Amino acid sequence: MINDDPSGELLRAAARNNALWCDAVCRTHGLRPSFSAEAWTSSARTPPLYPDAVTLAPTSTVEAVRAGIDTAVPGCSVKDSFAALDLAPAGFEVLFEASWIHRARGSALPAPGRRLEWSEVATAGELDAWEAAWSGEGAGGLFRPALLDQDLVFLAGRAAGRVVAGAVASAGGGVVGVSNLFAADDADTDETWAAVLAAADARWPALPVVGYEAGDDLAAALRAGFAPLGRLRVWLHTA
Structure with a gap:
């Protein structure tokens, strides 16, 4: 490493x-x-x-x-x-x-995907739909609407109007952290990384991006241009 x-x-x-x-x-x-x-x-x-x-x-x-x-x-x-x-x-x-x-600040962004429609979650109802897609078990109230007032983004990727992919990007500590990334399949995973990195770059262009992953999810992050940082x-x- x-x-x-x-x-x-x-x-x-x-x-x-x-x-x-x-x-x-x-x-x-x-x-x-x-x-x-x-x-x-x-x-x-x-x-x-x-x-x-x-x-x-x-x-x-x-x-x-x-x-x-x-x-x-x-x-x-x-x-x-x-x-x-x-x-x-x-x-x-x-x-x-x-x-x-x-990913170092200023790094070239991966090419955007074109299968899904992307937008930031803005309402309590949209947040429930996002959580249901993330958990695969329906909204359970883990992510509450007060989070939408924080310096963070819930990003949703939709196909035919239904949330099928997403991630959270949050600023703090001098970096942007990406977490809770999910997608229906490998192609969507690559598109999700491209979308959340574009959103982070647009909102916090001066900050490096961090996160943590393992297994196949780590491999997808490395394809998106990340480098390992530590265990x-x-x-x-x-x-």
Whole structure:
């Protein structure tokens, strides 16, 4: 792996951006997480699929993470942004690993796709339709309308008027983070990356773009011009 971030500054920015996105989602659910130099943490159980902690520095400690979360509540998880912690003695197991990715600001955009019609989600009803397509199970109220007032974009790709692809782009920490990207098939995945990168470039042209992916999703991001940035690890409390 080529190290495009020898100082680690971009990797720390990616971790903070992701923590800010998690914070925004949690606050729309009435939670009040907190930031420290070492980690973002929530003392109350977070919404489904969202961690209870995100480490913000490679020197973050197990003690600092555990102090801010409640492991007595089932489903507690920690996003170890630098794959640097050993949480097994604290009753955690590795849920998955992934690679942080980044695109330098000013990078050439991939060619736009032409199969889908793209627009930003603007209303609560559109957000419900977006979540239903993203989850494959119908809207469950995970993404609440208050998010539409934040410095972020829910992007929807439609075929015959139906949402079949999408992503979230959110500014924070000096970067734009792309998350929750989904598409019906590989062709749509490439088109979705092209669309969300174009949207990010139009709204935040001075900022690099980051995210994290694994497996086939990582391969699609690399096709879109991203480069690996570092490893992350998500832990789930099982004891």
